[in-house]
Amino acid sequence: MAEPKQDFIRIRNVSKHFGDFVAVDNVDLTIGQGELFAILGGSGCGKSTLLRMMAGFETPTSGTIEIDGVDVTQQPPYERPVNMMFQSYAIFPHMTVEKNIAYGLRKDGIADDKIAQRVDDMLGLVQLGDFRKRKPDQLSGGQRQRVALARALIKEPKVLLLDEPLAALDKKLREKTQFELMNIQDKLGITFVVVTHDQEEAMTLSTRIAVMDEGRFLQVGTSKEIYEYPESRFVADFIGTINMFEGIVTHAGDEAISVACDDLGTELHALGSYDVELGQHVCVAVRPEKIFISVEQPDDAQGDVCLRGVVDDLGYFGNRSLYRIRLESGRMIQVSRQNQRRSAKRFVEWEDKIWVTWRPRSAVVILDEA
Amino acid sequence: MRRQSRFIISVLAFGYAFLYIPLVSVVVYSFNDSKLATVWGGFSTRWYGELFRNDQILDATFLSLQIAATSATFATILGTIAGLVLVRFGRFRGRTLFSGMITSPLVMPEVITGLSLLLLFVSMQQLFGWPAQRGFSTIMIAHTTFAMAYVAVIVRSRLSAMDESLEEAAMDLGGRPLRVVFDITLPLIAPAMISGWLLAFTLSLDDLVIASFVSGPGSSTLPMYIFSKVKLGVTPDINALASLIILIVSVALLIAWAVMRKNQSR
Amino acid sequence: MGTVTRSDTTWRRISIAVPYLWLFVFFLLPFAIILKISLADPVIAQPPFTPMFDADGGLSISLDNFLFLLTDKLYAVTYLKSVLMAAAATILCLTLGFPMAYGIARSSSSVRSLLLLLIVLPFWISFLLRVYAWMGLLNNYGAINNTLLWLGVIDQPLQLMYTDFAIFIGLTYSYLPFMVLPLYATLERMDMDLIEAAQDLGASRTRAFWDVTWPLARAGVIAGCMLVFIPAMGEYVIPYLLGGPESLLIGRVLFDEFFVNRDWPLASSVAIVLLLLMVVPIVFMQRNQAPELEAPE
Numbered sequence: 001m002a003e004p005k006q007d008f009i010r011i012r013n014v015s016k017h018f019g020d021f022v023a024v025d026n027v028d029l030t031i032g033q034g035e036l037f038a039i040l041g042g043s044g045c046g047k048s049t050l051l052r053m054m055a056g057f058e059t060p061t062s063g064t065i066e067i068d069g070v071d072v073t074q075q076p077p078y079e080r081p082v083n084m085m086f087q088s089y090a091i092f093p094h095m096t097v098e099k100n101i102a103y104g105l106r107k108d109g110i111a112d113d114k115i116a117q118r119v120d121d122m123l124g125l126v127q128l129g130d131f132r133k134r135k136p137d138q139l140s141g142g143q144r145q146r147v148a149l150a151r152a153l154i155k156e157p158k159v160l161l162l163d164e165p166l167a168a169l170d171k172k173l174r175e176k177t178q179f180e181l182m183n184i185q186d187k188l189g190i191t192f193v194v195v196t197h198d199q200e201e202a203m204t205l206s207t208r209i210a211v212m213d214e215g216r217f218l219q220v221g222t223s224k225e226i227y228e229y230p231e232s233r234f235v236a237d238f239i240g241t242i243n244m245f246e247g248i249v250t251h252a253g254d255e256a257i258s259v260a261c262d263d264l265g266t267e268l269h270a271l272g273s274y275d276v277e278l279g280q281h282v283c284v285a286v287r288p289e290k291i292f293i294s295v296e297q298p299d300d301a302q303g304d305v306c307l308r309g310v311v312d313d314l315g316y317f318g319n320r321s322l323y324r325i326r327l328e329s330g331r332m333i334q335v336s337r338q339n340q341r342r343s344a345k346r347f348v349e350w351e352d353k354i355w356v357t358w359r360p361r362s363a364v365v366i367l368d369e370a
Numbered sequence: 371m372r373r374q375s376r377f378i379i380s381v382l383a384f385g386y387a388f389l390y391i392p393l394v395s396v397v398v399y400s401f402n403d404s405k406l407a408t409v410w411g412g413f414s415t416r417w418y419g420e421l422f423r424n425d426q427i428l429d430a431t432f433l434s435l436q437i438a439a440t441s442a443t444f445a446t447i448l449g450t451i452a453g454l455v456l457v458r459f460g461r462f463r464g465r466t467l468f469s470g471m472i473t474s475p476l477v478m479p480e481v482i483t484g485l486s487l488l489l490l491f492v493s494m495q496q497l498f499g500w501p502a503q504r505g506f507s508t509i510m511i512a513h514t515t516f517a518m519a520y521v522a523v524i525v526r527s528r529l530s531a532m533d534e535s536l537e538e539a540a541m542d543l544g545g546r547p548l549r550v551v552f553d554i555t556l557p558l559i560a561p562a563m564i565s566g567w568l569l570a571f572t573l574s575l576d577d578l579v580i581a582s583f584v585s586g587p588g589s590s591t592l593p594m595y596i597f598s599k600v601k602l603g604v605t606p607d608i609n610a611l612a613s614l615i616i617l618i619v620s621v622a623l624l625i626a627w628a629v630m631r632k633n634q635s636r
Numbered sequence: 637m638g639t640v641t642r643s644d645t646t647w648r649r650i651s652i653a654v655p656y657l658w659l660f661v662f663f664l665l666p667f668a669i670i671l672k673i674s675l676a677d678p679v680i681a682q683p684p685f686t687p688m689f690d691a692d693g694g695l696s697i698s699l700d701n702f703l704f705l706l707t708d709k710l711y712a713v714t715y716l717k718s719v720l721m722a723a724a725a726t727i728l729c730l731t732l733g734f735p736m737a738y739g740i741a742r743s744s745s746s747v748r749s750l751l752l753l754l755i756v757l758p759f760w761i762s763f764l765l766r767v768y769a770w771m772g773l774l775n776n777y778g779a780i781n782n783t784l785l786w787l788g789v790i791d792q793p794l795q796l797m798y799t800d801f802a803i804f805i806g807l808t809y810s811y812l813p814f815m816v817l818p819l820y821a822t823l824e825r826m827d828m829d830l831i832e833a834a835q836d837l838g839a840s841r842t843r844a845f846w847d848v849t850w851p852l853a854r855a856g857v858i859a860g861c862m863l864v865f866i867p868a869m870g871e872y873v874i875p876y877l878l879g880g881p882e883s884l885l886i887g888r889v890l891f892d893e894f895f896v897n898r899d900w901p902l903a904s905s906v907a908i909v910l911l912l913l914m915v916v917p918i919v920f921m922q923r924n925q926a927p928e929l930e931a932p933e
Contacts, residue, residue: 057538076644077541090539094557103553104543148539155543374739375841381735382751388732389758389812392769395779399772452655462652470922471659477862477918479870481887482907485894486666489904493669515662518655547644576762579872579891593764600764600877604772612765619760627753 005068008033008191009054009159014063015215016049023049025215026063031208033068036185036192038202041212042238047195050212051161054193055084068158078107083152087163089144091136097123097147098132104155122150125184142173149181153188162194166201178204199239203227211235227287232368236285243333244285244366249276256360259284263331269303271361283366288336290362293323293348294355304357309333311352321347325356393616400609417610426595427611434575434592437506441513442570448514449521449570450563454555456522457529458537475519484583487512491584504586512584513574520573521566528562529555667911674701674904701905711889711906715913718886721800722868725807729815729864730857732808737819737856738849742828752820759813767806767877774802774878798880806874811867815860822856823849855924862921866914886910 009031016024024046031037039047052058054065056077064073072080083104092100101122105115123129126146136144145165152160165181166174182205185192196202202209203223210220211234219226219235230236233244245268247261252274259268259282268284276282292298298306309325312332316339323335335356337347348354403414421427452472456465475483491501491508501508536558540550556563578593585591590598599608675697705711740751758766773779774796781793796802826849834844872887879885886906894903 055542057541077538078544078546082542084539084542086535086539088533088535090533090535092536092540092554103540103545107544107549151539151543374742378735378739378742381732382739385732385736385812386754388809389754391779392766392773392809393758393761395773396765396769448655448658451651452659455652455655459648459652464656468652468656468659471663472655473922474918475663477866477914477921479867479872479887479910479914481870481872481890482670482911485890485903485907486670487662489669489673489900490662490666511662515658518658548647572760576764578764593762596762596764596768597873600768600771604768604775604778608768609772612762612768615765616761620757623753623757623760627749631749 004033006030006032008035008068009193010064010066011050011054012064012066014050014053014060014065016046016053016058017061022215024053024060027215027217029210029217029220031191031193033191034189035208036182036194036206038194038196038206038209039212040196040199040202040209040238042197045212046215047212048163051084051163051193051195054159055082055161056080081158082161083155083157083159084161085145085148085152085163085165087165087167089148091144091147091151093136096133096135097128097139100136100147101151101154104151108155118154122154125153126150141168142177145169145177149184153184153190156188157190159191159193162192164196164198165194166196166198174201181205203239211238213238229364230285230366233283233366236283236364236366240287241334241336242285242287243291244283245331246281246283249278249280249282252276252278257365259365263329264307264327265329266305266307268305268363269360270363270365272365274365274367276365276367280367284363285366286358286363288322288334291333291335291356291358293325293335293337294357295348295352297355298357303360305360305363307356309354309356311348311350311354314346314348314350323348325354327356396609397613397616400606400613402606402609417606418614420607421610421614424607426590427592430590430592430595433506433589437510437513437591438571438574441510441517441574442567444510444514445517445570446521446563446567449518449566450525450556450559452518452522453525453529454551457526458534458555472519472522475516476523478516480577480579481583483512483516484580487515487580488583504584505589508584508586509581509589509591512580513570513577516580517570517573520569521563524562524566524569525559528559532558670904670907673901674908675699676901678899678901701902702909704902705905705909714884714886714889715909717884718869719913721803721807721885722865722871724804725811725868726815726861726865728804728808729812730861733812733815733819733860734853734857737816737823740816740820741823741826755813755816755820763810764873766810767874770802770806770809771797771877774805797878798883800879800883802878803875803883803885806878807868807871810874811864814863818859818863819853819856822853822859826852858921858924862917866917866921869914870910 007030009029011027011029013026013028014024015022015026027050039050041047049058053060056072056075056079060073064071066072067081072082092103095103098119102115102119105118110118119132120129123132126149128143128146128150131139131143136147139147145168162181166177169177178201181192194202194205203226206223208220208222209226211218211226213234219231221229226235227239230239230242236242236244245259245261245263247259247263247268249257250260250267251258254273256269256271257274257276259270260266261268261284270284274282298304307327309327311323312326313324315322318339320336320338323337325333325335327333333356339347341347400417401413401415403416452468456469456472487508488504491504495501532555537550537554540554541547545553576593577591578597581591581594582597585594596608596611599605677698677700736755740748740755743751771778775781776793776795776797778796780796781790784790785793830848830852831844834848835841839847870887870890871885872891875883875885875888876891879888890903890906890910893899893906897903
């Protein structure tokens with residue numbers, strides 16, 4: 001197989017204005033062939049508009065969209081090598097499963113027996129062989145989704161767009177479908193672009209994520225990059241939970257920096273090289289699972305941050321517990337901990353006095369404007 | 371659902387009685403043997419028999435049915451296109467005027483529509499020589515014009531309730547807009563189109579005023595015939611005709627209702 | 637919608653053009669012709685009015701007809717009467733129709749479809765025949781008088797036919813379904829929990845009605861009223877069959893002016909003035925049309 005193209009999908013300076021309202025604000029994006037790419041954002045951030053522009057249902061106010069080297073910006077949806085799986089699935093209610101799936105091929109003028117063969121293959125791929133003659137109102141939500149998927153994939157598009165694919169499914173089904181989607185994508189090698197507001201969905205499904213807000217991309221990277229190295233307060237807060245401490249840089253070295261935080265009444269150290277100046281306002285952020293709770297004072301090794309606090313609230317979630325700790329300075333932080341031991345007695349109780357610690361390398365420094 | 375208040379139930383009862391007592395009374399009197407329609411003379415079905423021997427009534431009925439079927443079909447086609455245009459085509463030049471024109475016939479008094487169309491036909495006759503004789507075609511045109519407004523309303527409301535992503539999905543899969551209309555949109559609004567056709571048919575069959583304006587000698591529709599007779603007062607053969615129509619419409623509607631209920635419960 | 641190609645644009649143009657042209661020729665243009673003729677004088681000729689342009693190309697219009705209408709007391713009274721009658725019928729339809737629509741909207745679904753069917757059925761039966769049915773009832777020897785005589789309430793038949801009262805009843809009877817149906821559509825969509833919430837917060841049933849139900853039903857009330865009031869203003873059949881020689885309504889006047897007096901210009905001007913009277917309610921109705929019927933911009 002030929003080397004997958006890095007810039008299979010090129011979105012350049014694309015904007016979309018609806019009157020005065022700017023839905024998409026001058027975005028650039030490059031997606032590689034065979035990627036499973038996610039665009040993540042809250043409602044109203046512009047992700048659906050961007051998706052519709054890629055599908056051809058909206059025309060960009062400015063900018064271009066290229067797919068496999070071809071400028072498709074002005075092409076109508078029925079001429080693009082792009083297919084979409086709609087959020088509502090949009091299965092034609094007056095056609096059987098078979099006819100639904102075959103619809104796209106009929107338009108291409110392919111011979112009937114060829115169509116039948118491809119439909120068979122698709123039904124096998126999505127495991128709906130027994131349902132071929134059913135009508136949509138006789139199918140469950142999950143089955144309808146598979147029909148929508150088969151219908152889009154049968155045309156072997158270069159790009160498959162998915163609009164909130166897991167939103168309507170319950171938790172168990174969601175997990176199952178997630179893996180199915182990834183398998184299918186892997187098998188067929190089609191480039192997937194998923195639009196979602198659900199971070200879990202984005203993180204598990206995709207190879208790379210673009211976090212979007214108010215029509216702009218805030219950060220583009222792998223799940224790990226986004227989670228562990230957020231580049232803005234918004235992204236840090238949007239993905240999962242995070243504790244953020246504002247402060248001023250007191251020392252900037254090659255390997256580490258120190259930040260004085262009023263909130264905590266102490267200095268925080270973070271590993272890594274950051275392009276900062278003394279006196280600059282930054283934010284030091286630590287994820288809840290990277291903070292440890294102990295009842296006894298821990299050894300102050302390797303410059304760990306060590307703070308005293310009181311358990312303000314706790315929540316039990318089966319595999320893990322979440323704690324809200326009130327530090328001496330009055331500041332609240334969140335800590336999460338795997339429940340590794342099975343015991344009738346809780347690890348700590350409300351109002352317990354405890355110590356919290358974290359390693360300097362667990363903290364990430366965020367430089368964007370507050 | 372919830373228990374209804376006594377007030378509501380009594381108003382409902384009164385309202386339905388108000389609606390149906392006149393109809394019931396007509397049916398009862400149609401079996402009246404006496405020539406004086408309002409004085410009871412005994413039970414008889416002779417007026418029904420007389421109906422079928424009356425050539426004028428039969429001719430008028432046939433003409434009305436023809437006009438109704440033709441104008442209903444044209445009205446459905448035009449009204450459906452208008453409905454599609456207004457709901458799916460977004461903005462275009464002259465849209466406000468178009469929207470106004472398609473809803474005004476719904477409320478326009480019939481004397482005005484009738485008068486305006488007659489004057490149009492007279493002017494056209496002066497200018498082009500057509501229509502030389504007013505009758506079937508002029509009535510048909512008139513009925514199509516006001517009926518399409520009704521069809522458009524029905525189609526519009528069905529279209530707005532329809533999921534637009536169905537048409538987008540079809541386009542995404544390679545269907546050109548025109549193909550999509552025939553493959554997806556029309557099949558899904560078919561029930562609305564059928565009710566539109568039926569409504570247009572009934573309106574045409576029932577129209578008196580407009581037909582009076584735009585018809586010519588020799589083309590008398592059923593309502594025109596009935597009107598010419600009832601001007602003079604209540605007559606027994608019209609009682610019979612009325613009862614027959616009431617019966618046919620009631621049976622047709624009941625059948626339609628039963629069929630719809632069966633479909634819904636499936 | 638999305639981007640389109642040239643042939644799609646052509647089809648789009650055709651789709652807009654066909655109904656547009658039809659309506660323009662057969663709906664709008666005739667009004668222009670009415671206007672033109674209203675500005676002419678009647679003559680004994682075929683057609684019976686003076687042409688707009690003289691043989692030498694000069695414009696010959698006369699406002700005689702309009703002046704006549706404005707100064708003639710009879711016409712003013714007739715217009716006023718038509719408006720008042722239509723308004724009265726609308727109010728009665730609303731008073732009777734609102735509780736009916738409410739009752740139907742709140743009934744259980746099995747009963748509801750039957751109730752709706754029964755409201756719609758008279759609508760499908762010929763308008764003319766329904767008015768005719770009232771002729772039989774209101775007659776001096778009709779069912780109403782017979783019943784009252786038999787009950788001993790009266791000893792002489794009441795003159796019910798050929799009166800304004802008969803017209804009023806006839807209008808209400810014929811237009812009642814037009815009021816009930818839009819009201820039902822609006823009420824059916826209303827969330828009944830809102831009324832219970834209001835009552836839970838201390839509102840009595842009447843208060844809850846005025847505070848919650850009535851404002852939410854506004855759209856349906858307006859639609860229903862317009863569907864009754866506007867056509868009722870120009871009614872012809874009902875005043876003719878049920879009214880007497882003194883109960884003249886404008887629809888009848890127009891018809892008579894045209895067919896009996898053969899005064900086409902005057903009839904046209906009567907129509908124009910009636911149209912002008914209707915412009916305000918029509919525009920009002922258009923503005924208040926249910927937003928769901930309009931496409932999103």
